[in-house]
Amino acid sequence: MTNDILLNIEGLTLDFRTNRGRVKALRDISFPVRRGRILGIVGESGSGKSTILWSILGLLAGNAEVTAGRVEYGARDLLTLNAEGLRAIRGEEISVVFQDPMTSQIPVLPYARQMSDILYRRSMSEADKRKAAVDMLRRVGIPDPDSRVDAYPHQFSGGMRQRAGIAMSMLTGPNLLLADEPTTALDVTMEAQMIGLMRGLRDDFDTTIVVVSHNLGLIAEMCDDVVVMYAGEVVETGEVHDIFHNARHPYTRALLECDPARIAEVSRKLPVIPGDIPDLTRPLPGCIFADRCQKAMPDCARVAPPQVARGGGMARCHLLEGPLADASWPPPADVVTVGRDLGGLAPAKVRNDAPPLLDVHDLNVRFRTMGPLKARMNGVSDPFVDAVLDVSLDLQPGETLALVGESGSGKTTLGRTILNLQSASGGSVRFDGQEIAGMAEARFKPLRRDMAMMFQDPVGSLSPRKSVRALITEPLVIHGAQGRDLDAEAERLADMVRLPRSFLSRYPHELSGGQARRVGVARALALNPRLIVADEPTAGLDVSVQGEILNLMADLQAEHGLSYLIITHNLPVVRHIADRIAIMYLGRIVEDGPAAEVFARPAHPYTRALVEGVPQPDPDRRRPPSATIEGEVPSLLRRPKGCDFASRCPLAQEACRRAKPEHIHIAPDHRHACLFPLSTTSDLTETA
Amino acid sequence: MFTYLLKRLGLAALVVMAVLLLLFSMLHMIPGNPAILALGTRASPEAIAEYSARMHLDKPVLTQFVYFLGNAVQGDLGQDVFSNRAVTSVIGERIGFSLALICTGMGWAVLLGVPLGCLAAVRPGSWLDRVTGVFSVGMIAVPSFLVSIWALLLFSLELRWLPAIGAGEPGDLADQLSHLVLPAFAIGLGWVGYLARMVRASMLEVMGEPYIRSARAFGLKPRRVVLGYALRVAILPTITLIGMGFGGLISSAVFAEIIFARPGVGKMIFDAVSDRNFPIVQGGVLVATGFYILVVLISDLLIAWLDPRVRSSL
């Protein structure tokens, strides 16, 4: 093993013993981690990415059994090292950043305590440990670390918590940092900041990083080397440029082509990789990707593919070498290899003068934050926050409006208020011309059939004890569909969402993420609504499954003239599916307009920060660190007097802090709320 | 925090009020002359007249309640029907025995049950886990008065290891402690099993939390992970349970005091009921309720102190 290899995984094979049989979770995993570099492991959910990290640390679940392989770290094999030896390495030489800082940091101990615990092996005084903790918190950008070090995790925002998580893992100056989906729980602007932070730490501390993610943008932006995994195997490895510009494995190609951020032209239909990840309890001869591969040949499923080296990397595919080799593979990067229904290329919808289906005007939602007694005692004169502030928007039949903003911007509250699940404190919501804000539930009930909600967490929102059949007909039962043949209805709905009828007798835990979403869509469709409010319809889904769900929603819209209000922070997706976008910040709409317009010529600095904040799945388009916007969304309790964005806006001036900017039209259907907008006219008006 | 404390104290005061109202109406709902009820059938007519005047029995019921309340607030809970001594001083003499019993009973249960639960959770399925599992169920299933009787028969009558009756010579600490052992053992035994099960369950849940995995990923010693991290969180629901559990413990203590003839408040209430000595019953019940309310309040404050999430939501 040469000196530039810090960690070398060799032939790692691992099973999980379950009551369904042995899950062959990792099979013959081999790759080196080179010193001083950032290695990314990418792959769909369940491909074994996290399992690799836990085997490096020797912290596998109790039912895991390593059947072969080595994890070489220096002269040692971490798989055979005793408990004492592993503990000496954990935290000191190899450290971890976790996906969800909320659940991975103990809630009852302050950071000072958690961090000095990590330094327990060092012979330092408690005061020195505290100082080391403060210094590291300062380094990762926690403001006022001298006092914040005594805070508890719940007192930090999501972004700060993850910064603190990174500080904890860097405290000992480890040689190797493992990061499992470090930004998945964060917003776009936070994600960009975290990527910059980790790259900076790598340079300062000379730490080697292994980062696991299913976010191709993050991998391209951060990593030097990439390992692509599929269903427990490494299918391709290589330097980041080779992987992103010249991938040789059909799965890598497919994964890249499915990423909406890589698809330049706006398209209603997104490419998908048909099929599901194989059942890992069955024997798996031949190529693991065979049953989903567009290029599969009959022998692929029987004969294990050769491992073909290139540079420092490799790919495992019959197309590259041997009797089945295909000289024309891989095709140039712009050739699409995955299945794609091009018939759906976006026909730019023309906005007509039809009366809007939904018309929201100056809507306000206020929440009380503390009781009157407490407010008086704490000297708070206004114990209310405006979760939604003067929001106006409208939606025409058959249109898709995307409501975009970071967490805490009030998107979900607005959605719930529109559905009359939350009462408004002012303004109006008209549905089909009828005022519905504050309508009594009894009168609203018939209207509820016309409006449906798709929930964010599909499995969590499905009752675990009901069959799919009962779940998708539940809205019909609630709304008294007497005399209707529920079985026939269930089949009709299953067909509509392309869910095989045999699934009707399954229960939620037997569904994959994508199938559970389909059930969610079917429930939303049960009453033939005209408006569907979808809260993060594809959050947590792999790109290929995400494409399926979005395509389904687009088809249903075309067939039934549905209107969608899509609440999301995923901008690459919005670009493909939305007709119009409204950007929210602290409960206020700061810009809204036609999607293409807003993407091409954002007027509000926040819009631009969001659009540019998405990491691009292309290592040649890495953004300079200066492109990320600093700071985070302020608390609603401390809403600035002037422009809400002023504390983070690179263009802020004195005037911005005096009063809230009014909404200004730069085209009949394009508004912004900024005193110094980036573009003052839209081309549509110029050419019109 | 301060408002929280105020609220909790206000609530406690309300509960005490409600208990007072209940006790008051108990005396007034029973048919017959309340004065005779309160003083006993052997009371002289003068005593009855004096009592009626003092308790304003000629006034409307509501006024009577106000007087009753006023007296209670000033610490006047009436007088013992037989000795004519103030109820408060009678209780004062006896409360020490009850407090010692209840606290020792719960104390040894906590000292044994919590570590047992921890050990069982650290190695689920081990022999220790299985043995505590079986014993716990057994301990929970047997009522404490049966344990008291068996303990009395076995350890003091049969083996003669420990004294059977009373609370020991005043001033002789060793004697008093030896009299405490059996009743405390009897009322705590079920709690050992209960706490062991409870701590085991909540430890197992916490040990599966991601932050325990983080602590191990940072290389902390297993002992620190279990005691400093997992138990630190798992103990929180147990504290609430212990606080609430004092209610049951008080009633077990009553039985234990009767069986071991221990001169505590429980025995006092029992004797007073059979003697129809109502002022003593009233006072005893009031003190028991007040004690329970206090314990629950303390356990809630303890939780707030140990759990920063609760603290900051107050």
Ligand SMILES: Nc1ncnc2c1ncn2[C@@H]1O[C@H](COP(=O)(O)OP(=O)(O)OP(=O)(O)O)[C@@H](O)[C@H]1O
């Ligand atoms: N404790 C366990 N018992 C049984 N099977 C397990 C266990 N942990 C993981 N698996 C299985 O092992 C496979 C790999 O899981 P792993 O969590 O490593 O995937 P991943 O790539 O990290 O996925 P994700 O992106 O969803 O985090 C999956 O099929 C998973 O269901």
Ligand code: SF4
């Ligand atoms: S070996 Fe065959 S099935 Fe596997 S990726 Fe290559 S072409 Fe596809």
Ligand code: SF4
């Ligand atoms: S009004 Fe000022 S602070 Fe607000 S977004 Fe515009 S330039 Fe920035």
Ligand SMILES: [Mg+2]
């Ligand atoms: Mg994972």
